[in-house]
Amino acid sequence: MTDTFTVLGLETSCDETAAAVVRLTGGRVEVLSSVVGSQIAAHAPFGGVVPEIAARAHVESIDSIAARALAEAGAGYGDLTGVAATAGPGLVGGVMVGLSFGKAVALARGLPLVAVNHLEGHAVSARLGAEIAYPFLLLLVSGGHCQLLEVAGVGACTRLGSTIDDAAGEAFDKIAKTLGLPYPGGPALERLAEGGDPSRFTLPRMLLGRKDCDFSFSGLKTAAARIAEGLSSDADRRDLAAAVQTAIADQLAERTDRAMKAYAQRHEGRGLRFVVAGGVAANKAVRARLTETTQARGFAFYAPPLAYCTDNAAMIALAGAERLALGLSDPLDAVARPRWPLDEAAAAASPTHLAGRKGAKA
Ligand code: KG4
């Protein structure tokens, strides 16, 4: 049996159509190609992602993006050991496009299919840039998710805390909108905040002092929107952007600090590793604040290379390769799931989001 896994990854759960080829040899990871086709221009006029437009755009470009990923890797379908596609959570019309494409490749080429949880992709994304042993404490901060998890191994996650309302990226995006910034708001708000005075406006620090590791951003969003209404100059808006960014970074760091304390006790102070992943991990102020917390608690700090913070297929390919290396794969009738918590037991027992028709969200 080979110990080299060369996997085509496919990612179509939101507004990026992405394909990548990743090779896993023993513990060594090589990204042979990573192609991301952004749909930002298609969604920008609507100020956010329109699911119907996203699904159509995925259909139109998945063929050519997958072909480019193979070409840039210098590989053909015959060189692959497996194919990994995001099977959820996400906008289900888009998820079905990538998953169906993956199934077709698997069937036509006789390759094993891995139906990857997008969040597991984010969880392994830092391993694309550094060797990181299990277990580790993970802060997953993206447009749809904001959670602290203990990751013991492939697919073995325990949720320590989760947002009770918006995700951190969602808060960035919504507040950016009230500041008149274009979609996607996170990077735009970060640029506006440069040179701003974060201490000029006082914003609420939600849930601080609470004993759990949950997050909340709705109060911050409301307070920032109220202040934004009364602002006139660019300097005002810069200061508010800086205050918002600092408030979000502070909340993430305070909750992470709490989780680190408990994690360090459970692990008796040994092998303390912290990983931050997801789109918001691209934010420099957030990274800086978390680095301070990490150092103070004696953890090693890891974040994915910037290109692998936001959605990409290299992380999906790696998650797939890690599963294949353990002998795990999925049947060709694997379903696309709009909701798919990483810690299914915790999400079912105590959903911080109401479960709704589709099941627990996070
Ligand atoms: O991981 P991701 O690409 O997609 C999801 O799985 O949700 O994360 C996208 C989110 C968006 O909310 C975006 O505004 C935010 O990450 N984001 C940022 C930055 N870059 C992306 N937020 C703050 N600062 C950034 N530099």
Ligand code: ZN
């Ligand atoms: Zn994502």
